[in-house]
Amino acid sequence: MKSRQAPLIQVTGLTAAYGNEIVLENLNFSVDSGEIFVILGGSGCGKSTLLKHLIGLYRPVAGQVLIDGIDLHEAEGDLRLRLLRTMGIMYQQGALFGSLTLLENLCLPLEELSELPETARRLLATMNLALVGLAEHPHRYPAELSGGMRKRAAIARALVLGPRILFLDEPSAGLDPVTSAEMDRLILRLATNLEMTCVLVSHELPSIFAIADRVIMLDRNSRGIIATGTPEDLRHSNNRTVAQFFSRGASG
Amino acid sequence: MNRHRNQPDGPGATLKVSGEEGDITLTLSGRLDLAGITILWPQVCDLIDRHQPRHLCLAVEDVDYCDGTGVGLLLDCERRTTDGGGTFELRGLREEFARLRSQFDLAQLNRLPKSDPRPNSLPEATGRATVQTWRALWDLVTFTGELSVALLRALRRPRSVRWRDVGLTVEKAGVDGFPIVALLSFLVGLIMAFQAAIPMRQFGTEIYVANLIGLATLRELAPLMTAIILAGRSASAFAAEIGTMKINEELDALTTMGLEPVPFLVVTRVLAALLVTPLLTLFANLFGLLGGSVVLLSLNYPLVTYIRQVQSAVTLGDALGGLVKSLVFGVIIAAVGCLQGLRTETGASAVGHAATRAVVSGIVLIVIGDGVFSVLYYYLGV
Ligand SMILES: Nc1ncnc2c1ncn2[C@@H]1O[C@H](COP(=O)(O)OP(=O)(O)O)[C@@H](O)[C@H]1O
Ligand SMILES: [Mg+2]
Numbered sequence: 001m002k003s004r005q006a007p008l009i010q011v012t013g014l015t016a017a018y019g020n021e022i023v024l025e026n027l028n029f030s031v032d033s034g035e036i037f038v039i040l041g042g043s044g045c046g047k048s049t050l051l052k053h054l055i056g057l058y059r060p061v062a063g064q065v066l067i068d069g070i071d072l073h074e075a076e077g078d079l080r081l082r083l084l085r086t087m088g089i090m091y092q093q094g095a096l097f098g099s100l101t102l103l104e105n106l107c108l109p110l111e112e113l114s115e116l117p118e119t120a121r122r123l124l125a126t127m128n129l130a131l132v133g134l135a136e137h138p139h140r141y142p143a144e145l146s147g148g149m150r151k152r153a154a155i156a157r158a159l160v161l162g163p164r165i166l167f168l169d170e171p172s173a174g175l176d177p178v179t180s181a182e183m184d185r186l187i188l189r190l191a192t193n194l195e196m197t198c199v200l201v202s203h204e205l206p207s208i209f210a211i212a213d214r215v216i217m218l219d220r221n222s223r224g225i226i227a228t229g230t231p232e233d234l235r236h237s238n239n240r241t242v243a244q245f246f247s248r249g250a251s252g
Numbered sequence: 253m254n255r256h257r258n259q260p261d262g263p264g265a266t267l268k269v270s271g272e273e274g275d276i277t278l279t280l281s282g283r284l285d286l287a288g289i290t291i292l293w294p295q296v297c298d299l300i301d302r303h304q305p306r307h308l309c310l311a312v313e314d315v316d317y318c319d320g321t322g323v324g325l326l327l328d329c330e331r332r333t334t335d336g337g338g339t340f341e342l343r344g345l346r347e348e349f350a351r352l353r354s355q356f357d358l359a360q361l362n363r364l365p366k367s368d369p370r371p372n373s374l375p376e377a378t379g380r381a382t383v384q385t386w387r388a389l390w391d392l393v394t395f396t397g398e399l400s401v402a403l404l405r406a407l408r409r410p411r412s413v414r415w416r417d418v419g420l421t422v423e424k425a426g427v428d429g430f431p432i433v434a435l436l437s438f439l440v441g442l443i444m445a446f447q448a449a450i451p452m453r454q455f456g457t458e459i460y461v462a463n464l465i466g467l468a469t470l471r472e473l474a475p476l477m478t479a480i481i482l483a484g485r486s487a488s489a490f491a492a493e494i495g496t497m498k499i500n501e502e503l504d505a506l507t508t509m510g511l512e513p514v515p516f517l518v519v520t521r522v523l524a525a526l527l528v529t530p531l532l533t534l535f536a537n538l539f540g541l542l543g544g545s546v547v548l549l550s551l552n553y554p555l556v557t558y559i560r561q562v563q564s565a566v567t568l569g570d571a572l573g574g575l576v577k578s579l580v581f582g583v584i585i586a587a588v589g590c591l592q593g594l595r596t597e598t599g600a601s602a603v604g605h606a607a608t609r610a611v612v613s614g615i616v617l618i619v620i621g622d623g624v625f626s627v628l629y630y631y632l633g634v
Contacts, residue, residue, distance in 0.1 A: 098600020099599065114286055115290050119328070123327065123331075123361070124321055126361055127320065141598075142600075161286055161321070162285050162286050162319035162322070164319075189355060195348070
């Protein structure tokens, strides 16, 4: 079934740069619907940059990103809005609005993008907070939360509009192993129960083995993808950098 | 050709109502996503609240798609029915949506805190405000003490001061602030001279505009204007800088390194302000007088006459009095800015609040200080 469909996200010849400094060069890959797709790579190799290109925040220097066959930069008006609404995004630092409480953070997109009644908005917001285990603290401000709680709140906000594709930038970095495992379960639950497609940046080997359907690994020196496949494929890869990454993780 | 399978541009969601009073069946079909439920939610809520059914059956066999927001609608139907004392039945929810539905526990949602626990009653708010004011006062006293000690220590051991930082602050607060101080002083001198010249001309006494400008500028306007501009430019900047450092735990880092924030951050800024304010005030004097001269020149008085008149009107005491005042204003500006920065609370708007408080309380304190100086100078005969 899956393989016959056109891929949900299609990246062709993507080159990303800040000014004159090229970070990623000529990337080609695709993400299928319902897949948990992991972007792997050392610090500063351009994972966040790639994610921001996938969601159309930055315009590629060359190549394009198609989501559902549509280029976000070509799409205009209603089509663009609809496309944006199918994506839920968790930024690396959470990007919660500091002057709003958690509940208000989640209600904001509902308030601005739908005509739902107040009680409905609150219920949806609370539901999603409960989903990430934060329902006890709806009236706290982001500054009053720990880093892990902030990350979970950011996921809840990404989920609140019912997206089909979830983009997560390092959802489990900086979390304790238990919370990190909970995060994995949450992502798995979302992906299996909702056929939600997840594209996530991660470093946690256990979590990659637990949830990833497919992994690509970026490298800073070659500015491109050095390995792609299932986590098992990568573990047995011949590439030295890849092998190093996986063996270092395995040994501690 | 089925690429847009999941695009929410399908037929949307529809609602069919059947059954009699008290026993209602709602048949939902289509897509329960944000677009769909936006249409359905108000209708459904209204129906349930109006009829208060004993039994509500939600038939969802024909729902093709349901995401988290759709589940929200299902949960709300259940909540409203059971809250009204009725029984709820969900019929024909597809396996994959049921799994999603099972992620949410209605009982748990109902147990959650409903209202914001923050204070809104008048006595409570008054109490909190009182405590806050008391704390602010206490902070002010502590801070003044700490600052005095730190300044004395800096005077005794000048090499312990980070003069590089002082220099940088002098540049930012003084050099960069010079054009605006010059411009505003010039304009105020000009405007005041112009306004005064019109009525005084009727009596042929327009030459005394020079006396007015000379006295007012040196004694009051130049120190005050300079201080207010510095409060707007620099007190807010100090508060924002230190506030941001506090939010980023940089102050904690300093403290754990054994560097106290007050000597390390505040003393340099206070010293910089002590250097900068009198200098800027001197320039403000000059440009204020220049502004006044323009009016008299336009009334065909030669520049020499204006200068002579000013010289005869003001004494060195007037000028020095203004400069001494500006020294005190400088300390107030820097200290208030740093204090508000150190008192920054957590949160994104906190730094903004700190900067605002720095400017407002800075200006208030400057004006109060100016009043004190007026009384003092009167009795001292300056
Ligand atoms: N806004 C920016 N301007 C210039 N260079 C940037 C910017 N953001 C990131 N970079 C550079 O791009 C590279 C990739 O960054 P990033 O995508 O954030 O890495 P990571 O893989 O750790 O998420 C880094 O070398 C970084 O210095
Ligand atoms: Mg990153």
